[in-house]
Amino acid sequence: MFFELVPEQLQFVANHYMVRDSATPMQRADAFVYRRSQLVRAQKWGKSPLIAAFVCAEGVGPVLFKGWAEGGESYRCSEHGCGCGWVYEYLPGEPMGRPWPTALIQVTATTEDQTDNTYGALRPMIDKGPLGDVITRTGEEFIRLPNGGKIEVVTSKATSRLGQRVTFVPQDETGIWTETNSMVKVARTQRRGLAGMGGRAIETTNAWDPSENSVAQQTFLSRADDVARDFRQPPSDWRWTNLRDRRKILQFNYAGVPWSLANLASIEAEAGELSENDPAEAERFFGNRIVAGGGAWMPRGRWEGAWAGAVASESA
Numbered sequence: 001m002f003f004e005l006v007p008e009q010l011q012f013v014a015n016h017y018m019v020r021d022s023a024t025p026m027q028r029a030d031a032f033v034y035r036r037s038q039l040v041r042a043q044k045w046g047k048s049p050l051i052a053a054f055v056c057a058e059g060v061g062p063v064l065f066k067g068w069a070e071g072g073e074s075y076r077c078s079e080h081g082c083g084c085g086w087v088y089e090y091l092p093g094e095p096m097g098r099p100w101p102t103a104l105i106q107v108t109a110t111t112e113d114q115t116d117n118t119y120g121a122l123r124p125m126i127d128k129g130p131l132g133d134v135i136t137r138t139g140e141e142f143i144r145l146p147n148g149g150k151i152e153v154v155t156s157k158a159t160s161r162l163g164q165r166v167t168f169v170p171q172d173e174t175g176i177w178t179e180t181n182s183m184v185k186v187a188r189t190q191r192r193g194l195a196g197m198g199g200r201a202i203e204t205t206n207a208w209d210p211s212e213n214s215v216a217q218q219t220f221l222s223r224a225d226d227v228a229r230d231f232r233q234p235p236s237d238w239r240w241t242n243l244r245d246r247r248k249i250l251q252f253n254y255a256g257v258p259w260s261l262a263n264l265a266s267i268e269a270e271a272g273e274l275s276e277n278d279p280a281e282a283e284r285f286f287g288n289r290i291v292a293g294g295g296a297w298m299p300r301g302r303w304e305g306a307w308a309g310a311v312a313s314e315s316a
């Protein structure tokens, strides 16, 4: 059984692991172009399985830079306790990978229900494939990794453990991480821990409510150039309230993910139902658009216009 990345996922993963030309084998996070990455996609796009795959790779896979290949080197799973038989022969000039000596991963979300989405996808991914050779037991609460490593699940309640010696932190639904629910502080604490270890993070989220100043919003608008931001937004002149436009928006959002495209009718039905009660939330969740909670935050197109202007002035 393989987890096969569709091109849209592959692009995000490849960007996250892009190595700097100046990288040296002693470096951890600093070997990479991006310290962390942000993925903004619609509900049902399939973020949870992707996060789970990241966790597997970061747990036991060759995710650290080991140096540039000269030719003839290879990565053999069998040398890392895995029986899958996978061998990769590096081409001259390619970056080589090595696993973390001791990985500590915190799957993080605002509520336990939310961490369950990722954790629920993660356990069978390990148990039902060759990863089970390397990671022999997946528990309800945490997963032990080789060499004293660990995958655990945390929310803001885990105050004493937060950010301690972490090597990788997937932060899920940062669009609802705010000051009010203490998640802004969680993000800050974890980033401090990551900086100490040379670890890295990914944020995955729906589009956010711009009146909430969420972690997702702050990340997206920050001036940091070592954060990869991947936010594929439908054209702003398609209107969510127009049913024909709405279908175009959904087709645009799920174009790259065949499993959702095949179920577009039910996604459309769910989006329609949510729209009756909370059109703004429906447009955020399924439209993948930044929309304020109670109706119009600013005239349509103004936000996109300002953003385009900011990009233009930066590159000028």
Ligand SMILES: [Zn+2]
Pocket (backbone or CB within 6 Å): 077, 078, 082, 083, 084, 085, 086, 130
């Ligand atoms: Zn293997």
